[in-house]
Amino acid sequence: MLHTVNKSPFERTNLKSCLRLAGKGDAIMLIEDAVYAAVQGTAVADTMAGAKDDFQVYVMGPDLDARGISRDSVIDGINVVGYDGFVDLVVEHETSQAWL
Amino acid sequence: MEDEFQGTLETEGVRKNFMFLNRKAPYGSIYAQEIQEMVLISAAFEQNTAVVFMDDGVYQIKKGQDTSATGMKNFSPTYGIFQMEKEDAEEDEDVDVVWHIVVEKESMEARGLTPEDFVIDVEVMDAAELQKLMAEQDVILTG
Amino acid sequence: MKIGILVNEGPFNHQASDSAYQFTKAAIEKGHQVLRVFFYYDGVNNANKLAEPQSDDRNVSKRWTELAKQHRIDLVVCIAAALRRGIKEDILADGFRISGLGQLIEIGIAADRTVVFGD
Numbered sequence: 001m002l003h004t005v006n007k008s009p010f011e012r013t014n015l016k017s018c019l020r021l022a023g024k025g026d027a028i029m030l031i032e033d034a035v036y037a038a039v040q041g042t043a044v045a046d047t048m049a050g051a052k053d054d055f056q057v058y059v060m061g062p063d064l065d066a067r068g069i070s071r072d073s074v075i076d077g078i079n080v081v082g083y084d085g086f087v088d089l090v091v092e093h094e095t096s097q098a099w100l
Numbered sequence: 101m102e103d104e105f106q107g108t109l110e111t112e113g114v115r116k117n118f119m120f121l122n123r124k125a126p127y128g129s130i131y132a133q134e135i136q137e138m139v140l141i142s143a144a145f146e147q148n149t150a151v152v153f154m155d156d157g158v159y160q161i162k163k164g165q166d167t168s169a170t171g172m173k174n175f176s177p178t179y180g181i182f183q184m185e186k187e188d189a190e191e192d193e194d195v196d197v198v199w200h201i202v203v204e205k206e207s208m209e210a211r212g213l214t215p216e217d218f219v220i221d222v223e224v225m226d227a228a229e230l231q232k233l234m235a236e237q238d239v240i241l242t243g
Numbered sequence: 244m245k246i247g248i249l250v251n252e253g254p255f256n257h258q259a260s261d262s263a264y265q266f267t268k269a270a271i272e273k274g275h276q277v278l279r280v281f282f283y284y285d286g287v288n289n290a291n292k293l294a295e296p297q298s299d300d301r302n303v304s305k306r307w308t309e310l311a312k313q314h315r316i317d318l319v320v321c322i323a324a325a326l327r328r329g330i331k332e333d334i335l336a337d338g339f340r341i342s343g344l345g346q347l348i349e350i351g352i353a354a355d356r357t358v359v360f361g362d
Contacts, residue, residue: 001234001235004358004359006258006259006262006360006361006362013155014123017123017154017155020206020227021154021227021230021231021234022231023231023234023235031262032259032262033258062265082269083265083266083268083269084269084272084273086266086269087269087270087273087275088273090246090270090356090358091244091275091356094356095235095237095239095240096240096358096359097121097237097240097242098242098358098359098360098361099123099242100123100124100131100242100243100251100359100361100362108345108346108349109278109279109346109350109352109353110353111348111349111352111353114353116351116352118348118351130284130285131251131284134283134284134324137323137344138344138347138348141343141344141345141347142351144345145345145348145349145352147348147351147352238351239351239352239357240357240359241249241351241357241359242251242359242361243251243283243284243361
């Protein structure tokens, strides 16, 4: 299953709920304001570093770029993809769940 | 080009598992009200249906809603139709559609609520059980 | 693969419509068939042809129209959500059509994948 999260973890609980309900091995795609969760050195960085042991975590490159976040500052093990990679993830997983 | 799309998509004989996931409180935004319309329309397509209330979505089905002084429409009585659809599906032997109306235990307890606080009968599932139900879905619609 | 899209938010206020557009475009470029894009909630505002964003910004509804023309995509606006917000035939951008909410459920049934963009 593919989960998409689009809200900053500092503002909303979408990511928290996603991590509570996602199954082991599921993919999590961080888009829009959720890309802030993929950055090293934040208050949620430890949570995300732990999350990538249970899930495959992806972050939307164009959304990082738009927000001035260097791709080098992304937590190791979180994969940066573009819209084409997002499409591949949707195809790869039978169901998509958007945590709105 | 609009004429090319007047038709409908082929849906005959296909039965999928649909989940409608409610995570937002009523009235502060329109999502709860409009997703309710989504569930009602989908019932006509006789798909397996799971309506889930979690996070602030559990407030949608709280008893005692009175919107009169806000001037807004109280749509909480309509949740009764969900329950009727579920009961119809269970009673009708010719239709083998499965309905679930679920509240996530963690969300309910975090808000100091119990099943007695809700306008409809619900199945209370913990996160692990809900995760299992979610993994069985073909389509998950949210608002 | 057959993909269906649900857009829950209008243009500009949220990024949802932008993300949905970029995703739809990428899916088509990869050779997938986008069965239908359905606009619900404030998403119906994407179909308002009267919107006039400043010239140095994107025109969200026009961009959907062009994508639909180029690739024959079915853009459907929910009638109940549209009427509630004053979106009617006479202000409907090219390529959009107004229909019932059942058309969303059809996507779920007929498409291999349904992807939701919202706030």
